[in-house]
Amino acid sequence: MMKTQTSDYFSGAIQHLHTVRDWLRFAVSRFKQGGLFFGHGSSEAYDEAAYLILHTLHLPLDRLEPFLDARLTDNERSEVMSIIQRRVEQRIPAAYLTNEAFLGDFSFYVDERxxxxxxxxxxxxxxxxxxxxxxxxxxxxxxxxxxxxxxxxxxxxxxxxxxxxxxxxxxxxxxxxxxxxxxxxxxxxxxxxxxxxxxxxxxxxxxxxxxxxxxxxxxxxxxxxxxxxxxxxxxxxxxxxxxxxxxxxxxxxxxxxxxxxxxxxxxxxxxxxxxxxxxxxxxxxxxxxxxxxxxxxxxxxxxxx
The missing domain is CATH 3.40.50.150 (Vaccinia Virus protein VP39)
Known part of the structure:
Protein backbone atom coordinates (compact mmCIF):
# COMPACT_ATOMS: atom_id res chain seq x y z
CA MET A 1 0.00 0.00 0.00
CA MET A 2 1.09 3.58 -0.70
CA LYS A 3 1.62 5.79 2.35
CA THR A 4 -1.63 7.74 1.84
CA GLN A 5 -3.53 4.49 1.43
CA THR A 6 -1.87 3.13 4.56
CA SER A 7 -2.86 6.25 6.52
CA ASP A 8 -6.45 5.88 5.37
CA TYR A 9 -6.35 2.24 6.39
CA PHE A 10 -5.21 3.13 9.93
CA SER A 11 -7.85 5.86 10.21
CA GLY A 12 -10.60 3.46 9.20
CA ALA A 13 -9.46 0.72 11.57
CA ILE A 14 -9.39 2.70 14.81
CA GLN A 15 -13.18 2.56 15.38
CA HIS A 16 -13.12 -1.26 15.42
CA LEU A 17 -10.33 -1.67 18.03
CA HIS A 18 -11.35 -1.44 21.66
CA THR A 19 -9.31 -3.71 23.96
CA VAL A 20 -5.60 -4.27 24.43
CA ARG A 21 -6.14 -7.68 22.84
CA ASP A 22 -7.64 -5.99 19.75
CA TRP A 23 -4.73 -3.60 19.47
CA LEU A 24 -2.13 -6.31 19.97
CA ARG A 25 -3.62 -8.39 17.16
CA PHE A 26 -3.88 -5.36 14.90
CA ALA A 27 -0.28 -4.28 15.53
CA VAL A 28 1.16 -7.75 14.92
CA SER A 29 -0.77 -8.00 11.66
CA ARG A 30 0.38 -4.60 10.46
CA PHE A 31 4.02 -5.24 11.45
CA LYS A 32 4.07 -8.51 9.52
CA GLN A 33 2.23 -7.01 6.57
CA GLY A 34 4.67 -4.11 6.49
CA GLY A 35 7.73 -6.38 6.48
CA LEU A 36 9.31 -4.56 9.40
CA PHE A 37 12.81 -5.38 10.61
CA PHE A 38 13.25 -6.31 14.26
CA GLY A 39 16.79 -5.90 15.54
CA HIS A 40 16.73 -2.98 17.95
CA GLY A 41 15.55 -4.69 21.10
CA SER A 42 12.81 -7.05 19.95
CA SER A 43 13.24 -10.07 17.71
CA GLU A 44 9.66 -10.51 16.47
CA ALA A 45 6.45 -8.63 15.73
CA TYR A 46 4.53 -9.89 18.78
CA ASP A 47 7.15 -8.82 21.33
CA GLU A 48 7.55 -5.40 19.76
CA ALA A 49 3.80 -4.83 19.49
CA ALA A 50 3.29 -5.78 23.14
CA TYR A 51 6.14 -3.49 24.22
CA LEU A 52 4.89 -0.47 22.28
CA ILE A 53 1.30 -0.88 23.49
CA LEU A 54 2.23 -1.39 27.15
CA HIS A 55 4.68 1.50 27.08
CA THR A 56 2.16 3.85 25.47
CA LEU A 57 -0.50 2.92 28.03
CA HIS A 58 1.98 3.33 30.93
CA LEU A 59 1.49 -0.28 31.99
CA PRO A 60 4.12 -2.67 33.43
CA LEU A 61 6.19 -4.00 30.55
CA ASP A 62 6.32 -7.51 31.99
CA ARG A 63 2.57 -7.93 32.68
CA LEU A 64 0.48 -8.19 29.53
CA GLU A 65 -2.07 -10.87 30.50
CA PRO A 66 -4.04 -8.94 33.18
CA PHE A 67 -4.73 -6.10 30.74
CA LEU A 68 -5.63 -7.96 27.55
CA ASP A 69 -9.37 -7.35 27.87
CA ALA A 70 -9.11 -3.81 29.21
CA ARG A 71 -10.85 -1.26 26.98
CA LEU A 72 -8.99 1.86 25.90
CA THR A 73 -10.27 5.41 26.14
CA ASP A 74 -10.53 7.48 22.98
CA ASN A 75 -7.32 9.35 23.83
CA GLU A 76 -5.49 6.08 24.52
CA ARG A 77 -6.65 4.61 21.22
CA SER A 78 -5.34 7.66 19.38
CA GLU A 79 -1.96 7.40 21.12
CA VAL A 80 -1.60 3.67 20.45
CA MET A 81 -2.66 4.10 16.82
CA SER A 82 -0.14 6.90 16.36
CA ILE A 83 2.84 4.87 17.60
CA ILE A 84 1.86 1.79 15.57
CA GLN A 85 1.36 3.91 12.46
CA ARG A 86 4.73 5.64 12.85
CA ARG A 87 6.46 2.29 13.32
CA VAL A 88 4.91 0.95 10.10
CA GLU A 89 4.98 3.99 7.83
CA GLN A 90 8.26 5.57 8.90
CA ARG A 91 10.08 2.37 9.93
CA ILE A 92 11.36 4.09 13.07
CA PRO A 93 12.94 1.65 15.55
CA ALA A 94 10.81 1.15 18.64
CA ALA A 95 13.53 2.51 20.91
CA TYR A 96 13.36 5.89 19.19
CA LEU A 97 9.57 5.94 19.44
CA THR A 98 9.69 5.38 23.20
CA ASN A 99 13.09 7.01 23.89
CA GLU A 100 14.00 3.91 25.83
CA ALA A 101 16.36 0.98 25.31
CA PHE A 102 17.41 -1.90 27.52
CA LEU A 103 20.57 -3.87 28.16
CA GLY A 104 19.72 -6.58 30.65
CA ASP A 105 18.13 -4.96 33.70
CA PHE A 106 19.37 -1.48 32.77
CA SER A 107 17.33 1.03 30.79
CA PHE A 108 18.72 4.03 28.93
CA TYR A 109 17.36 7.15 27.29
CA VAL A 110 17.98 7.11 23.53
CA ASP A 111 17.08 9.20 20.52
CA GLU A 112 18.36 9.46 16.96
CA ARG A 113 21.61 11.09 18.08
Missing amino acids: VIVPRSFIAELLRNQFSPWIAEPEEIGSVLDMCTGSGCLAILAAHAFPFAEIDAVDLSADALAVAQRNVADYELQDRVHLVESDLFAKLGGKQYDIIISNPPYVDAESVAALPREFLHEPKLSLGSGHDGLDATRVILKHAAEHLTENGILVVEIGHNREVLEAAYPDLPFTWLDVSAGDQFVFMLHRNDLL
Missing part, protein backbone atom coordinates in the same frame (compact mmCIF):
# COMPACT_ATOMS: atom_id res chain seq x y z
CA VAL A 114 22.88 7.68 19.19
CA ILE A 115 22.79 4.12 17.96
CA VAL A 116 20.23 1.93 19.71
CA PRO A 117 22.20 0.03 22.41
CA ARG A 118 22.83 -3.60 21.51
CA SER A 119 26.12 -5.14 22.56
CA PHE A 120 27.31 -8.56 23.59
CA ILE A 121 29.84 -6.82 25.83
CA ALA A 122 26.93 -6.06 28.16
CA GLU A 123 26.60 -9.80 28.84
CA LEU A 124 30.30 -10.04 29.69
CA LEU A 125 30.17 -7.04 32.01
CA ARG A 126 27.32 -8.70 33.90
CA ASN A 127 29.88 -11.36 34.94
CA GLN A 128 32.69 -8.81 35.44
CA PHE A 129 34.69 -10.48 32.64
CA SER A 130 35.12 -13.62 34.71
CA PRO A 131 37.43 -15.56 34.61
CA TRP A 132 39.65 -13.05 32.83
CA ILE A 133 39.37 -10.56 35.70
CA ALA A 134 40.07 -12.35 38.98
CA GLU A 135 39.51 -9.42 41.36
CA PRO A 136 36.92 -6.93 40.03
CA GLU A 137 37.41 -4.73 43.11
CA GLU A 138 41.00 -4.11 42.05
CA ILE A 139 40.07 -2.59 38.69
CA GLY A 140 40.77 1.13 38.99
CA SER A 141 40.24 2.45 35.48
CA VAL A 142 38.15 1.54 32.44
CA LEU A 143 37.93 3.14 29.00
CA ASP A 144 34.74 2.77 26.95
CA MET A 145 35.70 3.68 23.39
CA CYS A 146 32.83 4.76 21.08
CA THR A 147 30.46 5.07 24.03
CA GLY A 148 27.37 6.36 22.17
CA SER A 149 24.58 6.54 24.74
CA GLY A 150 27.04 5.74 27.53
CA CYS A 151 25.39 2.38 28.21
CA LEU A 152 28.54 0.24 28.41
CA ALA A 153 30.33 2.86 30.49
CA ILE A 154 27.46 2.78 32.97
CA LEU A 155 27.46 -1.02 33.05
CA ALA A 156 31.22 -0.96 33.60
CA ALA A 157 30.79 1.42 36.53
CA HIS A 158 28.42 -1.08 38.14
CA ALA A 159 30.62 -4.09 37.32
CA PHE A 160 33.78 -2.48 38.72
CA PRO A 161 32.65 -0.41 41.72
CA PHE A 162 36.01 1.21 42.43
CA ALA A 163 36.90 2.13 38.85
CA GLU A 164 36.96 5.52 37.18
CA ILE A 165 35.41 5.29 33.71
CA ASP A 166 36.35 7.40 30.68
CA ALA A 167 33.63 7.29 27.99
CA VAL A 168 34.89 8.49 24.60
CA ASP A 169 32.96 9.41 21.48
CA LEU A 170 33.61 11.52 18.39
CA SER A 171 30.04 12.86 18.41
CA ALA A 172 29.13 15.76 20.71
CA ASP A 173 25.47 14.89 20.11
CA ALA A 174 26.03 11.34 21.35
CA LEU A 175 27.84 12.60 24.43
CA ALA A 176 24.87 14.83 25.25
CA VAL A 177 22.71 11.70 25.38
CA ALA A 178 25.38 9.88 27.38
CA GLN A 179 25.49 12.76 29.86
CA ARG A 180 21.76 12.38 30.46
CA ASN A 181 22.12 8.65 31.12
CA VAL A 182 25.12 9.11 33.39
CA ALA A 183 23.12 11.66 35.40
CA ASP A 184 20.12 9.32 35.56
CA TYR A 185 22.35 6.73 37.23
CA GLU A 186 24.04 9.39 39.42
CA LEU A 187 27.49 8.43 38.14
CA GLN A 188 28.80 11.89 37.27
CA ASP A 189 31.66 11.48 39.78
CA ARG A 190 32.92 8.26 38.20
CA VAL A 191 31.99 8.33 34.50
CA HIS A 192 33.82 11.04 32.59
CA LEU A 193 32.75 11.92 29.05
CA VAL A 194 35.45 12.76 26.51
CA GLU A 195 34.88 14.09 22.99
CA SER A 196 37.68 12.54 20.96
CA ASP A 197 38.41 10.78 17.69
CA LEU A 198 39.26 7.45 19.31
CA PHE A 199 42.50 7.89 21.33
CA ALA A 200 43.41 11.32 19.93
CA LYS A 201 42.68 13.37 23.08
CA LEU A 202 43.58 10.86 25.77
CA GLY A 203 47.23 11.83 26.02
CA GLY A 204 49.18 9.19 27.90
CA LYS A 205 46.31 7.88 30.03
CA GLN A 206 46.31 4.16 30.73
CA TYR A 207 43.52 1.81 31.77
CA ASP A 208 43.13 -1.61 33.33
CA ILE A 209 40.40 -2.43 30.81
CA ILE A 210 39.52 -0.97 27.42
CA ILE A 211 36.13 -1.95 26.02
CA SER A 212 34.76 -0.93 22.65
CA ASN A 213 31.73 -1.58 20.47
CA PRO A 214 32.95 0.50 17.52
CA PRO A 215 31.37 0.90 14.07
CA TYR A 216 32.02 -2.37 12.24
CA VAL A 217 29.57 -2.75 9.34
CA ASP A 218 31.31 -3.21 5.98
CA ALA A 219 30.39 -1.06 2.99
CA GLU A 220 28.43 -3.77 1.17
CA SER A 221 26.31 -4.47 4.24
CA VAL A 222 25.72 -0.77 4.93
CA ALA A 223 24.25 -0.42 1.44
CA ALA A 224 21.85 -3.28 2.13
CA LEU A 225 20.69 -2.33 5.63
CA PRO A 226 16.91 -2.32 6.31
CA ARG A 227 15.23 1.08 6.50
CA GLU A 228 15.19 1.01 10.30
CA PHE A 229 18.96 1.49 10.38
CA LEU A 230 18.74 4.68 8.34
CA HIS A 231 17.44 6.42 11.47
CA GLU A 232 20.72 5.68 13.29
CA PRO A 233 23.81 7.90 13.01
CA LYS A 234 25.92 6.88 10.03
CA LEU A 235 29.10 7.29 12.09
CA SER A 236 27.89 4.53 14.41
CA LEU A 237 27.48 1.87 11.71
CA GLY A 238 29.90 1.79 8.79
CA SER A 239 33.66 1.58 9.15
CA GLY A 240 35.28 1.44 5.74
CA HIS A 241 35.23 -1.15 2.99
CA ASP A 242 35.67 -4.18 5.26
CA GLY A 243 34.19 -2.73 8.44
CA LEU A 244 37.50 -2.70 10.29
CA ASP A 245 38.74 0.89 9.97
CA ALA A 246 37.98 1.80 13.60
CA THR A 247 39.16 -1.57 14.90
CA ARG A 248 42.52 -1.12 13.14
CA VAL A 249 43.12 2.16 14.96
CA ILE A 250 42.12 0.58 18.27
CA LEU A 251 44.52 -2.32 17.75
CA LYS A 252 47.32 0.03 16.74
CA HIS A 253 47.15 2.24 19.82
CA ALA A 254 45.53 0.15 22.57
CA ALA A 255 48.81 -1.09 24.06
CA GLU A 256 49.90 2.50 24.73
CA HIS A 257 46.76 3.01 26.82
CA LEU A 258 46.70 -0.24 28.78
CA THR A 259 48.33 -0.85 32.15
CA GLU A 260 50.85 -3.66 32.45
CA ASN A 261 48.22 -6.36 32.95
CA GLY A 262 45.45 -4.57 31.06
CA ILE A 263 43.04 -6.18 28.63
CA LEU A 264 41.26 -5.02 25.47
CA VAL A 265 37.72 -6.26 24.71
CA VAL A 266 36.20 -5.33 21.32
CA GLU A 267 33.00 -6.30 19.52
CA ILE A 268 33.37 -6.70 15.75
CA GLY A 269 30.07 -8.08 14.46
CA HIS A 270 30.45 -10.73 11.75
CA ASN A 271 34.04 -9.79 10.93
CA ARG A 272 35.97 -12.52 12.75
CA GLU A 273 37.25 -14.21 9.58
CA VAL A 274 38.29 -10.91 7.98
CA LEU A 275 39.96 -9.72 11.19
CA GLU A 276 41.96 -12.92 11.70
CA ALA A 277 43.11 -12.81 8.09
CA ALA A 278 44.25 -9.19 8.55
CA TYR A 279 46.09 -9.94 11.81
CA PRO A 280 47.35 -13.54 11.55
CA ASP A 281 49.94 -13.04 14.30
CA LEU A 282 47.59 -11.68 16.98
CA PRO A 283 46.45 -14.36 19.47
CA PHE A 284 42.80 -13.35 19.67
CA THR A 285 40.75 -14.90 22.47
CA TRP A 286 37.14 -15.13 21.32
CA LEU A 287 34.71 -14.76 24.20
CA ASP A 288 31.53 -16.79 24.55
CA VAL A 289 28.31 -14.77 24.42
CA SER A 290 24.69 -15.76 23.84
CA ALA A 291 25.16 -15.78 20.05
CA GLY A 292 28.40 -17.78 20.05
CA ASP A 293 32.11 -17.07 20.00
CA GLN A 294 32.37 -15.09 16.77
CA PHE A 295 31.64 -11.55 17.88
CA VAL A 296 33.83 -10.32 20.75
CA PHE A 297 37.58 -10.72 21.09
CA MET A 298 39.98 -10.10 23.95
CA LEU A 299 43.69 -9.33 23.89
CA HIS A 300 46.13 -8.74 26.73
CA ARG A 301 48.49 -5.79 26.51
CA ASN A 302 51.44 -8.14 25.96
CA ASP A 303 49.63 -9.70 22.99
CA LEU A 304 49.43 -6.27 21.36
CA LEU A 305 53.10 -5.55 21.92
Whole structure:
Protein backbone atom coordinates (compact mmCIF):
# COMPACT_ATOMS: atom_id res chain seq x y z
CA MET A 1 0.00 0.00 0.00
CA MET A 2 1.09 3.58 -0.70
CA LYS A 3 1.62 5.79 2.35
CA THR A 4 -1.63 7.74 1.84
CA GLN A 5 -3.53 4.49 1.43
CA THR A 6 -1.87 3.13 4.56
CA SER A 7 -2.86 6.25 6.52
CA ASP A 8 -6.45 5.88 5.37
CA TYR A 9 -6.35 2.24 6.39
CA PHE A 10 -5.21 3.13 9.93
CA SER A 11 -7.85 5.86 10.21
CA GLY A 12 -10.60 3.46 9.20
CA ALA A 13 -9.46 0.72 11.57
CA ILE A 14 -9.39 2.70 14.81
CA GLN A 15 -13.18 2.56 15.38
CA HIS A 16 -13.12 -1.26 15.42
CA LEU A 17 -10.33 -1.67 18.03
CA HIS A 18 -11.35 -1.44 21.66
CA THR A 19 -9.31 -3.71 23.96
CA VAL A 20 -5.60 -4.27 24.43
CA ARG A 21 -6.14 -7.68 22.84
CA ASP A 22 -7.64 -5.99 19.75
CA TRP A 23 -4.73 -3.60 19.47
CA LEU A 24 -2.13 -6.31 19.97
CA ARG A 25 -3.62 -8.39 17.16
CA PHE A 26 -3.88 -5.36 14.90
CA ALA A 27 -0.28 -4.28 15.53
CA VAL A 28 1.16 -7.75 14.92
CA SER A 29 -0.77 -8.00 11.66
CA ARG A 30 0.38 -4.60 10.46
CA PHE A 31 4.02 -5.24 11.45
CA LYS A 32 4.07 -8.51 9.52
CA GLN A 33 2.23 -7.01 6.57
CA GLY A 34 4.67 -4.11 6.49
CA GLY A 35 7.73 -6.38 6.48
CA LEU A 36 9.31 -4.56 9.40
CA PHE A 37 12.81 -5.38 10.61
CA PHE A 38 13.25 -6.31 14.26
CA GLY A 39 16.79 -5.90 15.54
CA HIS A 40 16.73 -2.98 17.95
CA GLY A 41 15.55 -4.69 21.10
CA SER A 42 12.81 -7.05 19.95
CA SER A 43 13.24 -10.07 17.71
CA GLU A 44 9.66 -10.51 16.47
CA ALA A 45 6.45 -8.63 15.73
CA TYR A 46 4.53 -9.89 18.78
CA ASP A 47 7.15 -8.82 21.33
CA GLU A 48 7.55 -5.40 19.76
CA ALA A 49 3.80 -4.83 19.49
CA ALA A 50 3.29 -5.78 23.14
CA TYR A 51 6.14 -3.49 24.22
CA LEU A 52 4.89 -0.47 22.28
CA ILE A 53 1.30 -0.88 23.49
CA LEU A 54 2.23 -1.39 27.15
CA HIS A 55 4.68 1.50 27.08
CA THR A 56 2.16 3.85 25.47
CA LEU A 57 -0.50 2.92 28.03
CA HIS A 58 1.98 3.33 30.93
CA LEU A 59 1.49 -0.28 31.99
CA PRO A 60 4.12 -2.67 33.43
CA LEU A 61 6.19 -4.00 30.55
CA ASP A 62 6.32 -7.51 31.99
CA ARG A 63 2.57 -7.93 32.68
CA LEU A 64 0.48 -8.19 29.53
CA GLU A 65 -2.07 -10.87 30.50
CA PRO A 66 -4.04 -8.94 33.18
CA PHE A 67 -4.73 -6.10 30.74
CA LEU A 68 -5.63 -7.96 27.55
CA ASP A 69 -9.37 -7.35 27.87
CA ALA A 70 -9.11 -3.81 29.21
CA ARG A 71 -10.85 -1.26 26.98
CA LEU A 72 -8.99 1.86 25.90
CA THR A 73 -10.27 5.41 26.14
CA ASP A 74 -10.53 7.48 22.98
CA ASN A 75 -7.32 9.35 23.83
CA GLU A 76 -5.49 6.08 24.52
CA ARG A 77 -6.65 4.61 21.22
CA SER A 78 -5.34 7.66 19.38
CA GLU A 79 -1.96 7.40 21.12
CA VAL A 80 -1.60 3.67 20.45
CA MET A 81 -2.66 4.10 16.82
CA SER A 82 -0.14 6.90 16.36
CA ILE A 83 2.84 4.87 17.60
CA ILE A 84 1.86 1.79 15.57
CA GLN A 85 1.36 3.91 12.46
CA ARG A 86 4.73 5.64 12.85
CA ARG A 87 6.46 2.29 13.32
CA VAL A 88 4.91 0.95 10.10
CA GLU A 89 4.98 3.99 7.83
CA GLN A 90 8.26 5.57 8.90
CA ARG A 91 10.08 2.37 9.93
CA ILE A 92 11.36 4.09 13.07
CA PRO A 93 12.94 1.65 15.55
CA ALA A 94 10.81 1.15 18.64
CA ALA A 95 13.53 2.51 20.91
CA TYR A 96 13.36 5.89 19.19
CA LEU A 97 9.57 5.94 19.44
CA THR A 98 9.69 5.38 23.20
CA ASN A 99 13.09 7.01 23.89
CA GLU A 100 14.00 3.91 25.83
CA ALA A 101 16.36 0.98 25.31
CA PHE A 102 17.41 -1.90 27.52
CA LEU A 103 20.57 -3.87 28.16
CA GLY A 104 19.72 -6.58 30.65
CA ASP A 105 18.13 -4.96 33.70
CA PHE A 106 19.37 -1.48 32.77
CA SER A 107 17.33 1.03 30.79
CA PHE A 108 18.72 4.03 28.93
CA TYR A 109 17.36 7.15 27.29
CA VAL A 110 17.98 7.11 23.53
CA ASP A 111 17.08 9.20 20.52
CA GLU A 112 18.36 9.46 16.96
CA ARG A 113 21.61 11.09 18.08
CA VAL A 114 22.88 7.68 19.19
CA ILE A 115 22.79 4.12 17.96
CA VAL A 116 20.23 1.93 19.71
CA PRO A 117 22.20 0.03 22.41
CA ARG A 118 22.83 -3.60 21.51
CA SER A 119 26.12 -5.14 22.56
CA PHE A 120 27.31 -8.56 23.59
CA ILE A 121 29.84 -6.82 25.83
CA ALA A 122 26.93 -6.06 28.16
CA GLU A 123 26.60 -9.80 28.84
CA LEU A 124 30.30 -10.04 29.69
CA LEU A 125 30.17 -7.04 32.01
CA ARG A 126 27.32 -8.70 33.90
CA ASN A 127 29.88 -11.36 34.94
CA GLN A 128 32.69 -8.81 35.44
CA PHE A 129 34.69 -10.48 32.64
CA SER A 130 35.12 -13.62 34.71
CA PRO A 131 37.43 -15.56 34.61
CA TRP A 132 39.65 -13.05 32.83
CA ILE A 133 39.37 -10.56 35.70
CA ALA A 134 40.07 -12.35 38.98
CA GLU A 135 39.51 -9.42 41.36
CA PRO A 136 36.92 -6.93 40.03
CA GLU A 137 37.41 -4.73 43.11
CA GLU A 138 41.00 -4.11 42.05
CA ILE A 139 40.07 -2.59 38.69
CA GLY A 140 40.77 1.13 38.99
CA SER A 141 40.24 2.45 35.48
CA VAL A 142 38.15 1.54 32.44
CA LEU A 143 37.93 3.14 29.00
CA ASP A 144 34.74 2.77 26.95
CA MET A 145 35.70 3.68 23.39
CA CYS A 146 32.83 4.76 21.08
CA THR A 147 30.46 5.07 24.03
CA GLY A 148 27.37 6.36 22.17
CA SER A 149 24.58 6.54 24.74
CA GLY A 150 27.04 5.74 27.53
CA CYS A 151 25.39 2.38 28.21
CA LEU A 152 28.54 0.24 28.41
CA ALA A 153 30.33 2.86 30.49
CA ILE A 154 27.46 2.78 32.97
CA LEU A 155 27.46 -1.02 33.05
CA ALA A 156 31.22 -0.96 33.60
CA ALA A 157 30.79 1.42 36.53
CA HIS A 158 28.42 -1.08 38.14
CA ALA A 159 30.62 -4.09 37.32
CA PHE A 160 33.78 -2.48 38.72
CA PRO A 161 32.65 -0.41 41.72
CA PHE A 162 36.01 1.21 42.43
CA ALA A 163 36.90 2.13 38.85
CA GLU A 164 36.96 5.52 37.18
CA ILE A 165 35.41 5.29 33.71
CA ASP A 166 36.35 7.40 30.68
CA ALA A 167 33.63 7.29 27.99
CA VAL A 168 34.89 8.49 24.60
CA ASP A 169 32.96 9.41 21.48
CA LEU A 170 33.61 11.52 18.39
CA SER A 171 30.04 12.86 18.41
CA ALA A 172 29.13 15.76 20.71
CA ASP A 173 25.47 14.89 20.11
CA ALA A 174 26.03 11.34 21.35
CA LEU A 175 27.84 12.60 24.43
CA ALA A 176 24.87 14.83 25.25
CA VAL A 177 22.71 11.70 25.38
CA ALA A 178 25.38 9.88 27.38
CA GLN A 179 25.49 12.76 29.86
CA ARG A 180 21.76 12.38 30.46
CA ASN A 181 22.12 8.65 31.12
CA VAL A 182 25.12 9.11 33.39
CA ALA A 183 23.12 11.66 35.40
CA ASP A 184 20.12 9.32 35.56
CA TYR A 185 22.35 6.73 37.23
CA GLU A 186 24.04 9.39 39.42
CA LEU A 187 27.49 8.43 38.14
CA GLN A 188 28.80 11.89 37.27
CA ASP A 189 31.66 11.48 39.78
CA ARG A 190 32.92 8.26 38.20
CA VAL A 191 31.99 8.33 34.50
CA HIS A 192 33.82 11.04 32.59
CA LEU A 193 32.75 11.92 29.05
CA VAL A 194 35.45 12.76 26.51
CA GLU A 195 34.88 14.09 22.99
CA SER A 196 37.68 12.54 20.96
CA ASP A 197 38.41 10.78 17.69
CA LEU A 198 39.26 7.45 19.31
CA PHE A 199 42.50 7.89 21.33
CA ALA A 200 43.41 11.32 19.93
CA LYS A 201 42.68 13.37 23.08
CA LEU A 202 43.58 10.86 25.77
CA GLY A 203 47.23 11.83 26.02
CA GLY A 204 49.18 9.19 27.90
CA LYS A 205 46.31 7.88 30.03
CA GLN A 206 46.31 4.16 30.73
CA TYR A 207 43.52 1.81 31.77
CA ASP A 208 43.13 -1.61 33.33
CA ILE A 209 40.40 -2.43 30.81
CA ILE A 210 39.52 -0.97 27.42
CA ILE A 211 36.13 -1.95 26.02
CA SER A 212 34.76 -0.93 22.65
CA ASN A 213 31.73 -1.58 20.47
CA PRO A 214 32.95 0.50 17.52
CA PRO A 215 31.37 0.90 14.07
CA TYR A 216 32.02 -2.37 12.24
CA VAL A 217 29.57 -2.75 9.34
CA ASP A 218 31.31 -3.21 5.98
CA ALA A 219 30.39 -1.06 2.99
CA GLU A 220 28.43 -3.77 1.17
CA SER A 221 26.31 -4.47 4.24
CA VAL A 222 25.72 -0.77 4.93
CA ALA A 223 24.25 -0.42 1.44
CA ALA A 224 21.85 -3.28 2.13
CA LEU A 225 20.69 -2.33 5.63
CA PRO A 226 16.91 -2.32 6.31
CA ARG A 227 15.23 1.08 6.50
CA GLU A 228 15.19 1.01 10.30
CA PHE A 229 18.96 1.49 10.38
CA LEU A 230 18.74 4.68 8.34
CA HIS A 231 17.44 6.42 11.47
CA GLU A 232 20.72 5.68 13.29
CA PRO A 233 23.81 7.90 13.01
CA LYS A 234 25.92 6.88 10.03
CA LEU A 235 29.10 7.29 12.09
CA SER A 236 27.89 4.53 14.41
CA LEU A 237 27.48 1.87 11.71
CA GLY A 238 29.90 1.79 8.79
CA SER A 239 33.66 1.58 9.15
CA GLY A 240 35.28 1.44 5.74
CA HIS A 241 35.23 -1.15 2.99
CA ASP A 242 35.67 -4.18 5.26
CA GLY A 243 34.19 -2.73 8.44
CA LEU A 244 37.50 -2.70 10.29
CA ASP A 245 38.74 0.89 9.97
CA ALA A 246 37.98 1.80 13.60
CA THR A 247 39.16 -1.57 14.90
CA ARG A 248 42.52 -1.12 13.14
CA VAL A 249 43.12 2.16 14.96
CA ILE A 250 42.12 0.58 18.27
CA LEU A 251 44.52 -2.32 17.75
CA LYS A 252 47.32 0.03 16.74
CA HIS A 253 47.15 2.24 19.82
CA ALA A 254 45.53 0.15 22.57
CA ALA A 255 48.81 -1.09 24.06
CA GLU A 256 49.90 2.50 24.73
CA HIS A 257 46.76 3.01 26.82
CA LEU A 258 46.70 -0.24 28.78
CA THR A 259 48.33 -0.85 32.15
CA GLU A 260 50.85 -3.66 32.45
CA ASN A 261 48.22 -6.36 32.95
CA GLY A 262 45.45 -4.57 31.06
CA ILE A 263 43.04 -6.18 28.63
CA LEU A 264 41.26 -5.02 25.47
CA VAL A 265 37.72 -6.26 24.71
CA VAL A 266 36.20 -5.33 21.32
CA GLU A 267 33.00 -6.30 19.52
CA ILE A 268 33.37 -6.70 15.75
CA GLY A 269 30.07 -8.08 14.46
CA HIS A 270 30.45 -10.73 11.75
CA ASN A 271 34.04 -9.79 10.93
CA ARG A 272 35.97 -12.52 12.75
CA GLU A 273 37.25 -14.21 9.58
CA VAL A 274 38.29 -10.91 7.98
CA LEU A 275 39.96 -9.72 11.19
CA GLU A 276 41.96 -12.92 11.70
CA ALA A 277 43.11 -12.81 8.09
CA ALA A 278 44.25 -9.19 8.55
CA TYR A 279 46.09 -9.94 11.81
CA PRO A 280 47.35 -13.54 11.55
CA ASP A 281 49.94 -13.04 14.30
CA LEU A 282 47.59 -11.68 16.98
CA PRO A 283 46.45 -14.36 19.47
CA PHE A 284 42.80 -13.35 19.67
CA THR A 285 40.75 -14.90 22.47
CA TRP A 286 37.14 -15.13 21.32
CA LEU A 287 34.71 -14.76 24.20
CA ASP A 288 31.53 -16.79 24.55
CA VAL A 289 28.31 -14.77 24.42
CA SER A 290 24.69 -15.76 23.84
CA ALA A 291 25.16 -15.78 20.05
CA GLY A 292 28.40 -17.78 20.05
CA ASP A 293 32.11 -17.07 20.00
CA GLN A 294 32.37 -15.09 16.77
CA PHE A 295 31.64 -11.55 17.88
CA VAL A 296 33.83 -10.32 20.75
CA PHE A 297 37.58 -10.72 21.09
CA MET A 298 39.98 -10.10 23.95
CA LEU A 299 43.69 -9.33 23.89
CA HIS A 300 46.13 -8.74 26.73
CA ARG A 301 48.49 -5.79 26.51
CA ASN A 302 51.44 -8.14 25.96
CA ASP A 303 49.63 -9.70 22.99
CA LEU A 304 49.43 -6.27 21.36
CA LEU A 305 53.10 -5.55 21.92
